[in-house]
Amino acid sequence: MTRVFARLRAYRDFLAAEPVRVSALLRLPLIGLITILVWIWEVDHWLPALYAVIIGGYAVVAVVWLIAVLHGPVPPWADLASTGVDLAVVVALCLVSGGATAALLPVFFLLPISVAFQDRPLLTATIGGITAVGYLAVWIVYSKRDNTMGLPNMVYTHFGFMVWLAVAATALSFVLVRRAHRLKVLQRARLQLVSEAIGSDERRNREIAEHLHDGPLQTLLAARLELDEARERTSDPALDAVYAALQETATGLRSTVTQLHPQVLAQLGLTAGIRELLRQFQARTGIDVIDDLDEVGKPKNQPLLYRAARELLANVSKHAQATTVRVGLARRGDRVILTVADDGIGFDPMVIDRSLAAGHIGLGSLVARFDAMGGSMRISAEPGRGTRVTVSSPPEPNRPDPV
Structure with a gap:
């Protein structure tokens, strides 16, 4: 039981920072995906040196951030900061990589999902909207640079899918928030029930202790006193045995009263x-x-x-x-x-x-x-x-x- 509750507490603490840790774990494969897609598609970069600096710096920061969130407390601003960095880096890579916008399309779809489970519908909607608009803006910039390319109709389709994904991710986040709220309500109700149960036990113990103290114990002590007076008048070993039994019973009853409701504690x-x-x-x-x-x-x-x-x-x-x-x-x-x-x-x-x-x-x-x-x-x-x-x-x- 101890290990079970320890695991539950550890799991609860992990869940509190889970969005940031999950994002940190997924960030390195995301960086690898960006690099592999651009390499496979053999895109002619605008600024290959700057592209390499951005992706390399992003990878280093991602590794350091992963180590930090896995081995230490996660600050409350971490989820916002990490999401903002992801968005800024992806847009920057698109701006400096020319035709890599098509290769980075899966990454744009991943960004809204990465914030959907952070229990912040407004943030999810904002990131989803920025992602869709950012993708369209990068393509517009690219089409202006390359007049022969133009702006393919498929880009508008992708933009529509991204808007839909932003709405769906926001709805998912809203559902998660509702469920989290219900869980908190249930936890508060559980806490109240346990508290009331403890209070009920204490009240019952106090009532039983008062009843035993004011009733059976006092009667027993009075009987012992009368028996003690009888022992002074008559020397009878049987009376001594009865007196000893009464004394032992009174001691045990007093101990029970103390355990039920210790006066020194109150x-x-x-x-x-x-x-x-x-x-x-x-x-x-x-x-x-x-x-x-x-x-x-x-x-x-x-x-x-x-x-x-x-x-x-x-x-x-x-x-x-x-x-x-x-x-x-x-x-x-x-x-x-x-x-x-x-x-x-x-x-x-x-x-x-x-x-x-x-x-x-x-x-x-x-x-x-x-x-x-x-x-x-x-x-x-x-x-x-x-x-x-x-x-x-x-x-x-x-x-x-x-x-």
């Missing part, structure tokens, strides 16, 4: 809640705890982060066979980061996938929930080398620094 915030959780964990398991907890106040998603810390510590105590666990908590920008690392036996993260498929949804459900809320949970583990889990909260609203 009153003092996430840092104090996790610190108390670590104290109980160390007392219960005997595992050494090294904590580095910054004060983060009361984040909006603190119940989800607290649940993640509790689930991760429970997994350490049950499965890790660890002697030491390190827990960190810090605020980085608009997110709260929780880290839990142990020196235990580790595991194969694919086990989470198999456990989820088998119906064991503990850790897998946390991964899915954080992903749905806009956060993340990254698990780094190998058999025999311990486990490290980094939890990033969904973006938090701007809050004043805790006092």
